[in-house]
Amino acid sequence: MTIWIDNKSGTPIYEQIVEQVKRQIFSGDLQEDEPLPSIRSLAKDLRISVITTKRAYEELERAGFIYTVAGKGSYVAAPNGELFWEENLRAIEAHLEEAVRLATEIGLNETDFLEILSNFTGGMLN
Amino acid sequence: MTIWIDNKSGTPIYEQIVEQVKRQIFSGDLQEDEPLPSIRSLAKDLRISVITTKRAYEELERAGFIYTVAGKGSYVAAPNGELFWEENLRAIEAHLEEAVRLATEIGLNETDFLEILSNFTGGMLN
Amino acid sequence: MTIWIDNKSGTPIYEQIVEQVKRQIFSGDLQEDEPLPSIRSLAKDLRISVITTKRAYEELERAGFIYTVAGKGSYVAAPNGELFWEENLRAIEAHLEEAVRLATEIGLNETDFLEILSNFTGGMLN
Amino acid sequence: MTIWIDNKSGTPIYEQIVEQVKRQIFSGDLQEDEPLPSIRSLAKDLRISVITTKRAYEELERAGFIYTVAGKGSYVAAPNGELFWEENLRAIEAHLEEAVRLATEIGLNETDFLEILSNFTGGMLN
DNA sequence: GTGGTCTAGACCACG
DNA sequence: GTGGTCTAGACCACT
Numbered sequence: 001m002t003i004w005i006d007n008k009s010g011t012p013i014y015e016q017i018v019e020q021v022k023r024q025i026f027s028g029d030l031q032e033d034e035p036l037p038s039i040r041s042l043a044k045d046l047r048i049s050v051i052t053t054k055r056a057y058e059e060l061e062r063a064g065f066i067y068t069v070a071g072k073g074s075y076v077a078a079p080n081g082e083l084f085w086e087e088n089l090r091a092i093e094a095h096l097e098e099a100v101r102l103a104t105e106i107g108l109n110e111t112d113f114l115e116i117l118s119n120f121t122g123g124m125l126n
Numbered sequence: 127m128t129i130w131i132d133n134k135s136g137t138p139i140y141e142q143i144v145e146q147v148k149r150q151i152f153s154g155d156l157q158e159d160e161p162l163p164s165i166r167s168l169a170k171d172l173r174i175s176v177i178t179t180k181r182a183y184e185e186l187e188r189a190g191f192i193y194t195v196a197g198k199g200s201y202v203a204a205p206n207g208e209l210f211w212e213e214n215l216r217a218i219e220a221h222l223e224e225a226v227r228l229a230t231e232i233g234l235n236e237t238d239f240l241e242i243l244s245n246f247t248g249g250m251l252n
Numbered sequence: 253m254t255i256w257i258d259n260k261s262g263t264p265i266y267e268q269i270v271e272q273v274k275r276q277i278f279s280g281d282l283q284e285d286e287p288l289p290s291i292r293s294l295a296k297d298l299r300i301s302v303i304t305t306k307r308a309y310e311e312l313e314r315a316g317f318i319y320t321v322a323g324k325g326s327y328v329a330a331p332n333g334e335l336f337w338e339e340n341l342r343a344i345e346a347h348l349e350e351a352v353r354l355a356t357e358i359g360l361n362e363t364d365f366l367e368i369l370s371n372f373t374g375g376m377l378n
Numbered sequence: 379m380t381i382w383i384d385n386k387s388g389t390p391i392y393e394q395i396v397e398q399v400k401r402q403i404f405s406g407d408l409q410e411d412e413p414l415p416s417i418r419s420l421a422k423d424l425r426i427s428v429i430t431t432k433r434a435y436e437e438l439e440r441a442g443f444i445y446t447v448a449g450k451g452s453y454v455a456a457p458n459g460e461l462f463w464e465e466n467l468r469a470i471e472a473h474l475e476e477a478v479r480l481a482t483e484i485g486l487n488e489t490d491f492l493e494i495l496s497n498f499t500g501g502m503l504n
Numbered sequence: 505g506t507g508g509t510c511t512a513g514a515c516c517a518c519g
Numbered sequence: 520g521t522g523g524t525c526t527a528g529a530c531c532a533c534t
Contacts, residue, residue: 039507071532092228108250124226124229264508292522324520336484343477347477351470351477354466358462376478376488
């Protein structure tokens, strides 16, 4: 498992870890019941505190992405792709809603709005 | 000038004030050179700390939306609609970019993406 | 708000706090939007670490019993008595199911089982 | 002797073993003086540490369910059904007491409580 | 070795 | 003052 930490980004370290693990589980890089690095070894690798990795793992467990066996370690939970999918869908909706709200505020018409959008949809699957 | 504070929203109070003042200036509710309430009276009205209103006004002044005359008070600066417009445009782009990124991640195709979007564009001017 | 900590009980301190706060919210001792003691003052009162009280509050917030405003404090969330009620109901069911399972294992008949139960139902409302 | 380990269950592995051995002794699946698998072979079968099986056997011996002959192995002790019976009875009482306590807390009346209970007593001997 | 819990102490943003 | 985040280091139970 590979995790990259960006100390300059405002997002908390534990959140960066959570995000990346989720993504790797969803993408299949991490398979069900595959063991994750121990909180201690991950902390050492990333040169951060054990507490920070622990917090990330706690969050992942609470969200149902991994399960932890005391004295053994943490493992990838049953895929349940729905989980990640729904979380992202809700986030997408929130972003779109806010974008539309702001667009309405400055009187952007739908044509212009969609043109702006088209600048980003290049990478999408059709 | 009317400001509404939502303590539970998570966004800092000073930011809520800044946001709403900007919007009222852009919408024309606040006209050029119109005096804003003093930081003290606004703080009293909203039952928040003077420090908080002060910070909001500072932010607004720094961004060029209001100007302050020492010993007299703060006033709405020349409209400069561009300012607000561009700020929002950048925010819209950021939201759309993030939405597209997330959509790509879960393999949402463009058709479905646009359908989700259409749930929110109902209120847009055309 | 009054919290009692039992250092000898095996249950973690933060859990004891969570339990007692939940109960006080459910019983009405803590009303909606009522401020809870700050994590620091509570920690001082109970002579435990700030981290422990923080963890309890985090758990309560995650479960929807309180909400926290950074820089201001924590407050009792909208009652939503359902939350506590359902949590307890699930726990009751789990205990009863396990009791029945064990009783079946040692061949206890229903009459004897109910007699044992009656030793405890004295305090129940009818 | 067959033992099933559930890594995700949360209860310690050694306890799972103890539980299951006790049950098999009580049910008669394991007869008096019947030899149990060696701690090493059991550990190998279950793919767990020898230390863990050792601990389980120690616990069983301490509780009087099995006896160990140095250099030979472990054997099922004289049934002493009372032992298992009383242990279970105490556990049943604890579960019922807690269930009643929780029910009282949410104001569940006895009728409703017994109705919930009846969902589980279907499998009981009468 | 592992995670679970608890501790003391730090810096930051917000009020 | 508040909570949010991060740190270093401790003891415990389990493997």
